[in-house]
Amino acid sequence: EVQLVESGGGLVQPGGSLRLSCAASGFTFSSYWMTWVRQPPGKGLEWVANINQDGSEKYYVDSVKGRFTISRDNARNSLYLQMNSLRAEDTAVYYCATEAIWGSYRYLAYWGQGTLATVPS
Amino acid sequence: DIQMTQSPSSLSASVGDRVTISCRASQSISNYLNWYQHKPGRGPKLLIYAASFLQSGVPSRFSGSGSGTDFTLTISSLQPEDFASYYCQQSYTTPWTFGQGTKVEVK
Numbered sequence: 001e002v003q004l005v006e007s008g009g010g011l012v013q014p015g016g017s018l019r020l021s022c023a024a025s026g027f028t029f030s031s032y033w034m035t036w037v038r039q040p041p042g043k044g045l046e047w048v049a050n051i052n053q054d055g056s057e058k059y060y061v062d063s064v065k066g067r068f069t070i071s072r073d074n075a076r077n078s079l080y081l082q083m084n085s086l087r088a089e090d091t092a093v094y095y096c097a098t099e100a101i102w103g104s105y106r107y108l109a110y111w112g113q114g115t116l117a118t119v120p121s
Numbered sequence: 122d123i124q125m126t127q128s129p130s131s132l133s134a135s136v137g138d139r140v141t142i143s144c145r146a147s148q149s150i151s152n153y154l155n156w157y158q159h160k161p162g163r164g165p166k167l168l169i170y171a172a173s174f175l176q177s178g179v180p181s182r183f184s185g186s187g188s189g190t191d192f193t194l195t196i197s198s199l200q201p202e203d204f205a206s207y208y209c210q211q212s213y214t215t216p217w218t219f220g221q222g223t224k225v226e227v228k
Contacts, residue, residue: 004164037165045157045165045208047217061216062122095164105171106212107155111164 009115022096033099038092088121127220144209
């Protein structure tokens, strides 16, 4: 059974940092692209970043470029999101998800339950 | 960035109703469109990928259609466990973008 378990959320002051982790099990982690998606309170889903299987390709939404870094450790079956220079608008539940690829089609096949990061205004 | 617009933002329905949710892209995305169900306190769940392909394990009352800029998610007969929020998402180009969501509530 695929399991994704996020951790590392919490309360941090503006300008501070948090490192989110996602522990993966039940599948061959090193074979999949991985993604972070967030949901601010009362709002919809926002794609944040993704990373390829060996970590050589990374993509970010403009609003986090230069502040957030996605990374992975395939030996530990873990995905990370280093969040620096945090702002109130970064307050959200952060989800990790596996990307499935079917031909040229890509979709988020499995999701974790999320971890809440709170940056007060 | 490609904007995804869902309608309606919310709807009230009864068990057994046929429910239709629309999603429009700001430019053509072919059929690079996915649908997710999201319940409070849980991670989203993939329902439909590539506009019309049912994810394994998802009940057949869910179906998707459309291509280009206009897409539809249909629930043929709403069940109690289907009360949730639904999101479309384009995977045509990064940044991937989601619709604002449609909340399906009890009538």
